[in-house]
Amino acid sequence: MNTKNTREILEIVQQIFSTKIPFNNLLGLKLETLDIDNAKITFEMRDELVGNFIHGILHGGVISATLDVMGGFTAFLGILRKMEDRSYEEKIERFSRLGTIDLRIDYLRPGKGKLFIATGSVLRTGNKVAVTRMELHNDENKLIALGTGTYLVG
Amino acid sequence: MNTKNTREILEIVQQIFSTKIPFNNLLGLKLETLDIDNAKITFEMRDELVGNFIHGILHGGVISATLDVMGGFTAFLGILRKMEDRSYEEKIERFSRLGTIDLRIDYLRPGKGKLFIATGSVLRTGNKVAVTRMELHNDENKLIALGTGTYLVG
Amino acid sequence: MNTKNTREILEIVQQIFSTKIPFNNLLGLKLETLDIDNAKITFEMRDELVGNFIHGILHGGVISATLDVMGGFTAFLGILRKMEDRSYEEKIERFSRLGTIDLRIDYLRPGKGKLFIATGSVLRTGNKVAVTRMELHNDENKLIALGTGTYLVG
């Protein structure tokens, strides 16, 4: 097992995430990866992210965008686990080829809160396609939305 | 039929859209409504909307957000058609209650282009729920993504 | 709380399920409801339910049909919980008006097994719409497929 290599990959991916994907920054997304089995994306409420001006709740598009990003990252972690002994280059190359095929979002509660936390889990990882499930909670641990995504990973 | 009233509603909704929904502005969405049967949302490519830094293509979250907005607006137009003879207040009240229940996005081609155009059509309009289908094309008329959304309208 | 009434409703619904919905019988679905918080649908593998003749695995349509039925029933249980003190007639009337708006199925593993078990949980219950999540396991407790459904309950 090549744990050092994996740790390095996660750091580089985190750097790419925060410096090379402009829309993640526009949303204010922060990727937190303590280890390969524990990742989350957080972001703070800001005026620019509001969809309903009367109630001050999160725009649905912020939710779908965040859950799509979380799903893609979850799919990548799933692949990383299966690639433990591969080279650094192969792993980064896989990351760059990742793409969303389709996405379903279920909006369950109004997006109220100061901070939001997205998490994800892998439902299926193959050589070509991964399916993931994502959740968005607010800072009171209320479930705001659920996502299901299918990603091209091959 | 109360066409004048409908025209007025569309103008007010357009004003709400562009001044009271901050995230629409962050994305740069422009709502164009010549009449009740002809609406579209357009936006220009900008560096902030990029998801893939190597290929300079649109972030999937921009696509899902735009198609969700277009679906909600399409659902509202569907209701407006059924409310022709109702009062101005009833119509605005309906708009404020609109919410997305669920959304599916199919990503078909990389989001390349200078300008993107979202359109929508109603699949089902009831008193409680509307189902809509949405498309995103680029300025070369290539179909980038499809959406299907279920909206609470009652 | 009108528990006796609820028990009675569950028995009648179970009777409707097994005698008045012919396609449930064609599939061989059995509804098991010990109580309002514990329902499942089971069915046995039979030659008629095969989709892939080489591997003898379940037809995808059997899976989607079963998860749709389970989702509808789960939505009904969610309403029942909110209607505890209502009359018998009101509850049955609600059951007869239930309808699927949309359904997503994620096929995760080949449908191998002798017995299959569908379960469900409520994600959202409103006065008009319920959203549910469903799972199909085989007799070795392997997760075969997941479903997400939106139901009209109003």
Added chain:
Amino acid sequence: MNTKNTREILEIVQQIFSTKIPFNNLLGLKLETLDIDNAKITFEMRDELVGNFIHGILHGGVISATLDVMGGFTAFLGILRKMEDRSYEEKIERFSRLGTIDLRIDYLRPGKGKLFIATGSVLRTGNKVAVTRMELHNDENKLIALGTGTYLVG
């Protein structure tokens, strides 16, 4: 172009469809393929396919099953078009590997009618994954339901 080969494949697939996939028979599905660009699946209403015993309408599971089958077949036709000059064996082999990854069904109108017709179109065909859209009409040409499916084709 190897049209004769393609014609032959379609005949064999049609034979597999009607003799080796038992659940298709249980539903009464008939595959009609005049040519590679013109396929449909039809079935007649029968008592066994009823879901709502009061109104005598089609069970939702019959709809989802039929649209899944139509989507898979549509995906296969999409691959066939890209494989025109390949051998007979390669084409059949591709058919045997086809599998549904995920499926969305939108139920638009009650399934009333004597005959139902499913059609499909390809939204995206790659080497690994195909995305298709399907429709179910009744014999009065009313749109009963829509499907969107993602299929593994590699």
